[in-house]
Amino acid sequence: MTESAVHPALWPAPLATGAVEATVTVPGSKSVTNRALVLAALASEPGWLRRPLRSRDTLLMSAALQAMGVGIEETVSSSTAGGSADEAATGSGEAWRVIPSGLHGPATVDVGNAGTVMRFLPPVAALADGPIRFDGDPRSYERPLNGVIDALRALGARIDDDGRGALPMTVHGGGALEGGPVRIDASSSSQFVSALLLSAPRFNQGVEVRHVGGRLPSMPHIRMTVDMLRAVGAQVDEPETGGEPDVWRVSHSALLGRDLTIEPDLSNAQPFLAAALVTGGRVTIPDWPERTTQPGDALREIFTEMGGSCELTTTPNGTALVFTGSGRIHGIDVDLGEVGELTPGIAAVAALADSPSTLRGVAHLRLHETDRLAALTKEINELGGDVTETEDGLHIRPRPLHGGVFRTYDDHRMATAGSVIGLAVKDVQIENVATTAKTLPDFPQMWAEMLGA
């Protein structure tokens, strides 16, 4: 855990005074936006991202691509293609036009603490015609990157790092990369696999990535990578459509420019759904996709098991998820290995439940924005909770909680998790709620609006 250098302000998390009844328009998916930016930058023609997420992680991705020469023009979209009719009203009619170009160095990339930027861009940098320096927040030096660095070296790239297989580093782009077969251990982050696949159509021989090692986390995010590659014309062989287990192959090919409307971020819908569960209220999320690779879709099942119920409805503007709490919150025993980023929000709800919970399969969360297992244990326990860390997760035994400071360790999902607890527990103060800017800059305002403030 790394605490902020400065001691940021405390935000009094609002207590819910009754059942929440709200419709919450959730901004675009971080994971889809950053994949779409990379694919559009590597395409052979311009493309559009409509309703992209505008947050720290996506602006860092955009700035990095622009530093390498990609044109990204921000406009307010005049098209309503795929968007809901209330786009103009919500200000979500924003669109980014991406104009690919030769990739150039020297350039500097600030990855912040964005896993997608620090993992997805080194393969892009290897295609540039000069050195690309990567640096970021102190925490980015601690997050695993060795899978990407070692694989790129094996595929022909020259990289200078300090020997730890981590940031900071310089990728000496040679204008092209040979590519071909490579073995990696991606058990610490699925993003290693996604990173190599996303740029692979531009490698001379494409790529064959073979995962060797422990369980691969976050499989839906790899499916998202595969789906989005196929949607821009790439040829991908992968385990789920009959390929060899743990092997992905992407052929060399040109990529199409696409006009893509970004889905709402379903993981960022989590605190709002949790609010319905915790207060026995009802929250509607417009534009919830009928089919998606986003891991947040699993919340329909998980939060139903924890006491709510939900319905995917069709409205004149598209589909919406209506989630209703029953007033009871039940504990859960669940493996979250596929959907690790949902863990903080599930832990928050579990701390308020009427029975214990066991969250499993998420040891790799120790290397996320912060050590999430340690952070959740410490912060819930400091409010009077009874949480213990296991080898790969958390045991949560609900107890009456009291107010206090909930530290966030520069982790957006710690801030939203603390806010969920604050709905039910008086006087919870969130340290550095501004850290939600990583993926949801308007969180405090959205939260207040949901509560009718």
Ligand SMILES: O=C(O)C1=C[C@@H](OP(=O)(O)O)[C@@H](O)[C@H](O)C1
């Ligand atoms: O590819 C992606 O967009 C992501 C993959 C997952 O990473 P890990 O596999 O490192 O958990 C997830 O936790 C992260 O929030 C986003």
Ligand SMILES: C=C(OP(=O)(O)O)C(=O)O
């Ligand atoms: C793990 C996360 O982010 P990152 O993309 O930085 O890995 C997350 O958003 O929960």
